[in-house]
Amino acid sequence: MSDPGTYETYRIPVSPEFREVFTHFYFAANRSETTIxxxxLPSYQIILIFNFGEKAFIRSGEQQIEVEKCLLLGPVKKAFDYTLIPGSEILVANFKDDAFYRFFGNALMEKNMAVHPDDLTGENCFSGVWSELKKLPVNEKRVDFILDFCRPYLKDRNTLINRLTGFEDKNLDVVKTLAGETGQTERNIQLQHKKQLGYSAKEIRRYSRFLKAIEMLQQHTSGPGINWFEVIHTCGYYDQSQxxxxxxxxxxxTPVNYLKFQREICNPVS
Known part of the structure; x- marks a missing residue:
């Protein structure tokens, strides 16, 4: 997606120690003279955005939010737009599964989808983190600083959540299965799922189906070569309308319109 001299973007992987905490870090910068x-795409992750340059904006639906120094966004359940004016550069940390809960003690931000992280901690620690990151010359050093900063604050992972996120048998209902295994009620499993992951098991099943369809469409550059019935059947849809x-x-x-604009749409999980 990078265009030298205009739009620079790339991913920064994390070390094995933090692969249960972050999927990756993402950098984007506008080096051009026009707004980009x-x-x-939705990722069902909570993301932490640091802005080190000129103004950057996030738009979700009718709501537009300016990213000043840092901003928490999510869980990202629908597509959103970001806008970089000339001179903007952002570094994005993508929390994985329950990592946000393990760090902040809460995974639910639905009443206020975007907040400054200091509002959750009651301190100015993230403003201080931003100041230190601003001084560092390269993004890899910035990522290392963030990882070192978060290390002492991470709580141990809940055993139940480990089972929920690692459940692979698509033919079984994860909530019913784990309720039977643990002797807990299905309601309690559902509540823990929502509390620590920020979404329900039903929501993530629907999203996984949609994401599989996206992955199939990304293998094609134009609509005529796509077997829509194969997409519907393979991804588990009842019919085309669903x-x-x-x-x-x-x-x-629509799926057809997505194909027309997919070059302008970033997939944060691919």
């Missing part, structure tokens, strides 16, 4: 806007409904829900686009 991109669309991000497929279209999911694309409109997550992206505000």
């Amino acid at each position: 806007s991109k669309t991000f 497929l279209i409904h999911d694309f409109k829900y997550y992206l505000g686009l």
Whole structure:
């Protein structure tokens, strides 16, 4: 996606020690003389955005938010746009599964989808982190600083959540299965899922189905070569209308329109 001299973007992987905490870090910078806007697919992750340059903006639906120094966003359940004016540069940390809960003690931000991280801690620690990151010359050093900073604050992972995120049998209901295994009620499993991951098991099943469809469409550059019935069957949709409904829900686009604009849409989990 990088365009030398205009739009620079790349991912920074994390070390094995932190692969249960962050999926990756993402950097984007506008080196051009015009404003650049991109669309991000939903990731069902909470993201932490640091802005080191000129103004950057996030738009979700009708809500537009300016990213000043740092901003927490999510869980990201629908596509959103970000806009970088000339001179903007952002570094994004993508929390994985329950990592945000393990750090902040809460995974629910739905009443206020975007907040400054200091509002959750009651201290100015993230403003201080931003100041230190601003001094560092390269993003890899910035990532190392963030990882060192978060290390002492991470709580141990809940055994139940470990089972929920690692459950692989798609033919079984994860909530019912784990309720039977642990002797807990299904309601309690559901509450823990929502509390620590920020979404329900039903939500993530629907999202996984949509994401599988996206991955199939990304293998094609134009619509005529796509076997839509294969996409519907492989991804577990009942019919074409259900497929279209999911694309409109997550992206505000039909599958066909997604194909037309997919070069402008970033997939944070691919």
